[in-house]
Structure formats: C-alpha cells, structure tokens
Amino acid sequence: MIIHAMEFHDFSDCKSLLDMMKDGExxxxxxxxxxxxxxxxxxxxxEARLGITTRPIPPYASDxxxxxxxxxxxxxxxxxxxxxxxxxNLWAVVAKDMGFEYHDGExxxxxxxxxxxxxxxxxxFKTVQGRVIDKEVIK
Numbered sequence: 001m002i003i004h005a006m007e008f009h010d011f012s013d014c015k016s017l018l019d020m021m022k023d024g025e026x027x028x029x030x031x032x033x034x035x036x037x038x039x040x041x042x043x044x045x046x047e048a049r050l051g052i053t054t055r056p057i058p059p060y061a062s063d064x065x066x067x068x069x070x071x072x073x074x075x076x077x078x079x080x081x082x083x084x085x086x087x088x089n090l091w092a093v094v095a096k097d098m099g100f101e102y103h104d105g106e107x108x109x110x111x112x113x114x115x116x117x118x119x120x121x122x123x124x125f126k127t128v129q130g131r132v133i134d135k136e137v138i139k
Contacts (some may be wrong), residue, residue, distance in 0.1 A: 003033045008044035011122060018123050027074060038070040044121050059111055061104065067111050071098060073120075083118055085109075093108050 008014060014125045017037060020026050027034055043057050075097050079085050085094060091105035098108060 003030060003037055006037055006049075008041050009099070011045075011049065011126060014041050014045055014119065015123060015126050021074075024074075025104075027070075030071070035068065035070045039046055042069060042115060042119065045122075046115070049122075050118065051131070055114065059115065061100065061107060064102070068098070069115055071080075071108075072108065072112055076112060076116075082112060082120070 003020075005014065006017060015097055017034075021034065039057050046052050046055055046057070055126070058069055060068060063132055076085055076092050078083060079094065085091060086109065091109045092102040093105070095104040095108045098104075100108065
C-alpha cells in the first residue's frame with residue numbers, strides 16, 4: 001500500500017498525504033495507517049521544516065489522554081477550518097467530538113495551533129501556488 005511506502009523529505013511529500021485525506025471514506029477505511037503516517041509527517045514538518053524539537057508527538061492532555069492529531073485535523077476540517085471554529089466558538093464541541101470534555105476546548109485550540117495550523121497554511125499556500133504555476137504553463 002502506498003501509505004506504508006511514504007516518507008517525508010520535502011513538503012511535497014506532506015502535500016501528497018494531505019491530498020489523499022480529502023476523501024473522508026479513505027481516511028475512515030485506513031484510519032490506523034493514516035494516523036501513524038500523519039504523526040510521522042508532523043514530526044518531519046515540525047522538526048525538519050520548522051526546526052522545533054521540543055514538541056512531543058503525539059501530545060497528551062493533563063489526564064494522560066492522547067490527542068489524536070489526525071482526528072483533530074479531520075474534525076476541524078469538517079467544521080470548515082480553524083478560523084470558522086474559532087469565530088463560532090466551537091472548540092468545546094471539537095473537544096467533545098474528540099472524546100474530551102467541553103472545558104478542554106481551549107486546550108484543543110492550542111494543540112491545533114501548535115501542531116497543525118502552520119502545516120495547513122503551508123498546504124493551502126502550496127496548493128494555490130501549484131494552480132498558479134499550472135495556469136502560467138497553459139498560457
């Protein structure tokens with residue numbers, strides 16, 4: 001399976017994995033494999049790309065409960081992104097959907113910001129950049 005063979009040496013590798021995750025059924029079907037690869041991708045991105053070596057992956061809540069970063073990514077994506085979740089005060093709902101308590105909403109927001117927000121920004125930027133390059137080539 002292609003997921004097992006994926007390695008992360010460049011942001012284009014991250015983009016490939018995130019592109020695969022546009023299909024919700026695919027994510028549901030291969031959740032366990034994707035969870036592992038998603039953590040590998042985040043480890044590469046945070047350490048190699050951002051140069052941050054002090055963030056544990058996966059993060060844990062104060063009650064020693066693991067935060068599933070893939071699930072957090074998918075839940076926030078389902079709710080139309082970080083800005084929408086924040087603007088509509090939905091972090092408590094995100095926390096509950098993740099198996100935490102409502103009062104853990106702010107913790108989920110911080111975890112998303114620390115682990116996923118820059119990755120998603122880069123992903124969107126590279127996606128738009130690719131479309132612009134494709135348009136220029138066509139012209």
